[in-house]
Amino acid sequence: MALIVQKYGGTSVGSIERIQAVAERVKRWREQGDQVVVVVSAMSGETDRLLTLARQLQARPEPRELDVLLSTGEQVTIALLSMALAASGCPARSYTGAQVHILTDSAHNKARIRDIDAARVRADLDAGRVVVIAGFQGIDEQGDITTLGRGGSDTSAVAIAAALQADECQIYTDVDGVYTTDPRVEPKARKLDRITFEEMLEMASLGSKVLQIRSVEFAGKYRVPLRVLSSFEDGAGTLISFEDNAVEDAKISGIAFSRDEAKLTVLGVPDQPGVAHRILGPIAEANIEVDMIVQNVGADGSTTDFTFTVHRNDYAQALDILQHIATDLSARHVTGDTAIVKLSLVGVGMRSHAGIASQMFASLAKEGINIRMISTSEIKISVVIDEKYLELGVRTLHEAFGLDRAPAAAA
């Protein structure tokens, strides 16, 4: 008998029929003898409906009250799913975040989970019930309702799985697993049976939207085995496992990309200590997140060129800030570019295999794709290229690293 935590997102519970389908699926797991805890999001469209009401009253709704409002979305789903389970002969009990003491900090609209009291859930499971818990929400030490921000239901599910020491946390979505890259860009993309946590973290942070990155971090920290599956078709999905179990044969697991990048360069800054701080300090103060940072020696040797990337939404503001401080910095010029994308190779195998980077650069060069920036980590190489080369770049690397073929050990 295993203890399984299952999470269903808004699309999976978006109508009465779909809620009934989820109940049937949960029932099948239970009939296999497993204990099941279900974590659900608000029905799709519900959060937007509530936000629209709030924004008619306040352009920026009170954060505390917004959480009171939005948390009703999941509360509706837990009640309806529990009814659907009861109707199919499967005893169930629903709980709000507050009722199972999902204790968070007080950062309304983006709270972080601190603790969960699993005692009540355990008692219900032992009594043979399915437990249905509202995702996305918690309660702070003052007893105020908090929410974790969009996508927070994944994190709720992982935190609950960790607190219950569940055997597996299953995230049901509208895709059937994690792919080597986006199948809309490369039709030969292949579903992975397994991927390591570190790889999944890099994939998530690089724009593969299957899982919310915080939930993956949480699962890694508490060593909760995660599985991504489709809520619309059967299949084993993709297991996100710890490296010990991973397939050593595959050097590269996938190719992630992000279209949301913009690049800014300060040219001809005097090459002095502290210059990076003087450029990035005002950017950080404006709450703009910086992703890649590259510093080159300038043409003349005594000055340097400083380049970094930000989210495309922050580009105009960042450029404005740089133009204001350029004179102070004695910089020659400030330039920028929004027609760029970031392309990343991800794989734990990279650690023990030299030559991945050069193979990557060679493959791109062969297709005439110019590399604008490079950044590397232990299990990832990212390059910034012109936006127009995105699809070509993805397909080139997918082919070059043999991602369309299942690795021998996993076949």
Add this chain to the structure above:
Amino acid sequence: MALIVQKYGGTSVGSIERIQAVAERVKRWREQGDQVVVVVSAMSGETDRLLTLARQLQARPEPRELDVLLSTGEQVTIALLSMALAASGCPARSYTGAQVHILTDSAHNKARIRDIDAARVRADLDAGRVVVIAGFQGIDEQGDITTLGRGGSDTSAVAIAAALQADECQIYTDVDGVYTTDPRVEPKARKLDRITFEEMLEMASLGSKVLQIRSVEFAGKYRVPLRVLSSFEDGAGTLISFEDNAVEDAKISGIAFSRDEAKLTVLGVPDQPGVAHRILGPIAEANIEVDMIVQNVGADGSTTDFTFTVHRNDYAQALDILQHIATDLSARHVTGDTAIVKLSLVGVGMRSHAGIASQMFASLAKEGINIRMISTSEIKISVVIDEKYLELGVRTLHEAFGLDRAPAAAA
């Protein structure tokens, strides 16, 4: 500085515009220097929307889960009203029933309030905030969400006013107060400035639907001054006060009536001890509520005729039960009538004034209205008459007791 609890029903908060209007009204009270606690219902239509969802899953939804579902309705309203108050510059904080520990028994869908922890509300009031509380809902000792049943928001408001020892509990509705009778039947009906609790209880139990009867009982028990006002127009409404303050001059406060009655008679039952129990026992077992009961000596002296009234919806079932036991009772015959109504004169002044009953019977007789049954209490005389005489009876008594004229002392 007074402490006022205000309750707004579903129609009063039925749209964003109406919620804004409520916020403006609350703000005006606060600017007068009063502390204000607001209790709200779900936006009109919301409870029915949620019920429709639930009934698609279960013909009779699980009571516990139905409460989880329905309680979201008020939770949406408290958040939106708090935002509207904040937007109008009035600091506010919302609380669910659970958050202010509105402790109830565990009778889901019809729970009764046992206790309220007012400490948190007081702290907010002292900090200059308006407190907005979800009506209709509470929490039981296990921490499960409960609801008080339809109309329960009135009871919530009164219970909160009692716990806070508020100076007044104001119930905002779509009428501007309590009338001497239904203005749709007697256009000369006059709004009362005051009415006593006992009178209001009789009026409510006799079918005047302005206030839910449990909330009036609650207010009487805890001596909370209640006021009924319109949420759409200004005005002082009707104050429901304790007899000490009442206007002694008015013998009669109002005329209530109920169209939901049906009458059943068992004719020629042997006049023996225990016969009433043998007739009403099976009725009570079938969960049928009995209202008026009258027993007359039959024509021959050794038998008796036994008559009682029930809700019209229960008539067919009650008749069926009587017909089955008639032989056992050696009754001559069982008859019934659904084309009847109950008409009641209500007033505390009745206690000290003889002759009210005879004046009532004489007025009705003069118009040719035959009285089928009579029942009296300390402050009420009820008669059952043929349904066709309802309007004539109401107008006749309204005129006979001078209800269209304001009493001298209150003028």
